[in-house]
Amino acid sequence: MSVTAAKGFTASGIAAGLKDSGSPDLALVVNQGPRLAAAGVFTANRVKAAPVLWSQQVLKGGRVSAVVLNSGGANACTGPGGFQDTHATAEKAARVLGHNAGEIAVASTGLIGVRLPMDKLLTGLDKAAVELSAHGGEKAAIAIKTTDTVHKTAVAQGDGWTVGGMAKGAGMLAPGLATMLVVLTTDADVDAAGLDETLRAATRQTFDRVDSDGCMSTNDTVLLLASGASGVTPPQDAFTEAVRTVCDDLARQLIGDAEGASKDIRIEVVGAATEDDAVEVGRSIARNNLLKCALHGEDPNWGRVLSAIGTTSAAFDPDKLNVAINGVWVCRNGSIGDDRDLVDMRYREVRITADLAEGSESAVIWANDLTADYVHENSAYSS
């Protein structure tokens, strides 16, 4: 269902020849209106890819008529020439669709520091336009895969309206978004300001709290497009909840398919003085390589959790920290707690609870373990 679950959208996914493998690598998503409202959030990395710089400009107008997405090359760190490539991509899409180039967003993913083969990409856009279909969402989701083993889609149904989406991302997942490209669509009738508020609220607690490997991408892009085709303006709460649900579903799919991972780690920080403290502590735990290795080895090594907490500026007393792994409080009051042999580590999901014993705020961060497969996937070839 993907980005075509909501009414008023067509999509396609084709092989333009950007990937040597011949796999699909070019996706097109078109908003057929009547409304063309859109919002976007982008990587916090200060080194931004050309398509991110372009799309940020487009989004300032609050209108997006189409999104061109390619895998097979990130078009990042490619200088003025790379930016011209993105501009030419939008111009070409505008021509074949009869749109305004200034309302066409572009997103790219793949190797940094390589120019895109523009002849193939521009020719591919002709084909992608021809294949646009109200059932094209799955093909679009497949065409944006890089090292993803599966394509990722999600849908939430409202009362007479729908939110759908697709995502790609498997490595370089980190706060401030991951190497993720996400397009969400809705036929709800919501204006750009409403979409922006909703998208920021949703991503803050979902994609921004996914930290697979601590590395922040140059290309992360999450777009939310509204066609208004349902004719329904949903209550703000219901709409935000639907968007959050789709984001959460896609974020979990990203963690579940992270490169080389054997564990999905749910880190819940409770008892924090502030939500910021909870997030800071959660991220520090999520990024501790020694802990990530231990969890891969099914070793409930809580000392490495405390060691990670100790590097933060959050409010806590080291002698009051409590840590549970899969429900067993292996650390109480900063010291040895229940028997670590009681912890069952056989399953893919590992649940860590860190209690700062300072207040009532909390946050959940999702991470992955560190494995020899991760090393292999990221050392055996350029990506």
Added chain:
Amino acid sequence: MSVTAAKGFTASGIAAGLKDSGSPDLALVVNQGPRLAAAGVFTANRVKAAPVLWSQQVLKGGRVSAVVLNSGGANACTGPGGFQDTHATAEKAARVLGHNAGEIAVASTGLIGVRLPMDKLLTGLDKAAVELSAHGGEKAAIAIKTTDTVHKTAVAQGDGWTVGGMAKGAGMLAPGLATMLVVLTTDADVDAAGLDETLRAATRQTFDRVDSDGCMSTNDTVLLLASGASGVTPPQDAFTEAVRTVCDDLARQLIGDAEGASKDIRIEVVGAATEDDAVEVGRSIARNNLLKCALHGEDPNWGRVLSAIGTTSAAFDPDKLNVAINGVWVCRNGSIGDDRDLVDMRYREVRITADLAEGSESAVIWANDLTADYVHENSAYSS
């Protein structure tokens, strides 16, 4: 030569039975004066092991007559009982040596969250005292090893005075010190304030800039002890340079023996507006798992260097960044530079130069690559 290279020191290293393997695990270093001046720097981790809390108190007096060091257990996150164990260790050492317990520093390394077998440790101290020798430095250096494959010592000679030292550390190496225990000794006649100033200046540019795996220990301790036995008070510059040389030598040995590493990565940030900017950027590069994997695979993936720089708050313009790997400027002006195929990656040392093109400040950070062996060493058993 180690900690007994300088006159006025004896040392020993024995097997107290703390390690199941029966390997040496208890070291004793004794300052025989006439001066007992000392300075220390400790981990910046807010979760500090009991021996760190103890030794910080001892160092406030500026006098250390002996140091007890054990491997086989970190005595971290062990609560009030763990602190009592450290206290008992100092008391026992004071008894067998005829010293004041308040002038005996203690350092421990090994698994977090496990109490030490105190009967073995206290009995071991009797044996360690008997074996003290002016030639015992090597044995002491061997006894503090954990996953180190070799013991680490260094010596610098001044004009009539000497600085020597030993170090242990192989994993959990990070800024704010590593899981390192370091004891430096000198027969120079320098007071505690002079030692403190010298040690902070030396560690700031050496141990503090070693970042093997981004993980900060609960136990890091670097001590500098002066006996005054040479009767020489060296010029401040010469003394600082000698201490810095020994620290730099030991820091390089730590990186060269880091768990599972196949590459030593020298990251030099130049053209920074401030030294703090240079250090922040260097650490961000040092901690990027994707880059560490790429370098393991001998892939000069400069895009991952830019991606890491982009996550910092340092002053730079993305379009002016330059990056060299092993002398080849693969990135110029934030874009594609010289041919990456020119980069020779066959050797253990990899040199990355990141030019921020903003000023004239610089810093060097040392790191390691990320390998399947690192994952194995840190997942196959608790450490």
